[in-house]
Amino acid sequence: MSDAPPDVEVSPAVHRTAEDIGSMEIRGAATIAAAAAEALGEQADVSDADSPEAFRAELRAAARVLYDTRPTAVSLPNALRYVLRDVEGETVERLRASVRASVSEFCRRLDNAQTDLGRVGANRLRDGDTIMTHCHSTDVLACVETAVEQGKSLSAFVKETRPRNQGHITAEALDELGVDVTLIVDSAARRYLNDVDHVLVGADSIAADGSVINKIGTSGLAVNARDRGTPIVCAAQTIKLHPDTLTGHTVDIEMRDEREVVDRETAEGMGDPEVLNPAFDVTPPRYVDAIVTERGQFPPESIVSLMRDLFGEGTTEPWAEA
């Protein structure tokens, strides 16, 4: 994690949020986006900057601390951009109020987008369907929740999702919604795909070519689903669209600590292998049947048009300024 320059004060609340994102106490792309926006609001609330310039410098420094936590979910920089872009005012007080308004508006839009997306995704699900999930995605759960509210009865195979077992969170959430849940280890997915009507996954980023970047294991699941003829749908609010990919940039895949995978102290008879722990992978668009957003459902190859409408040809990085 990067530190702010010593003369610019970043609030402890921002550092706490950054630590929680880094340790995955706060996790999942939409939740990270909301937490990052709120943290900028907290920075504004506690700032004792004596000039608008100093206030803006603090905000940028806070955004840098948040930006440097995890590299793959583009919802994080998109959230920071949204909040920083709309900040206006000639005095510190006006700037503070402007940040608060911007954060509230951002969080309101995020919630609405998820609700709208849920309605679109629910239209794909029929009464009696069985889904398979990977990881824990609030966008996926929004689709299921709406379908259940519409009176549809659903079952789910929930992949455990090693190494952090986010599938357990999904299992609990689906159970609370009244979905009939079966938890399986990741390697059992193919065995049960014949019994599944839809594979539903979320996204941390979506690239301009329609590739879906999501929790490690998504691409293998998608290839297996295609082989079995099971449709695979990605539920992703437009905040997951990665604008830098419009200009040829690739999405950085986070590599996490090996201790999430293995405890060398207790593992016996393993030797001393290198351990790799990539947190995400890339599913090419040909393995994805549809991307469901709050703007409707898109074939992955057409997502670039939506991305251009929403982000133009590129973006700025306001937090990178000193």
Ligand SMILES: O=C(COP(=O)(O)O)[C@H](O)[C@H](O)COP(=O)(O)O
């Ligand atoms: O890959 C993950 C979470 O990874 P991690 O647990 O490493 O953060 C989720 O599928 C997406 O973030 C979408 O989640 P949501 O739909 O809630 O934005």
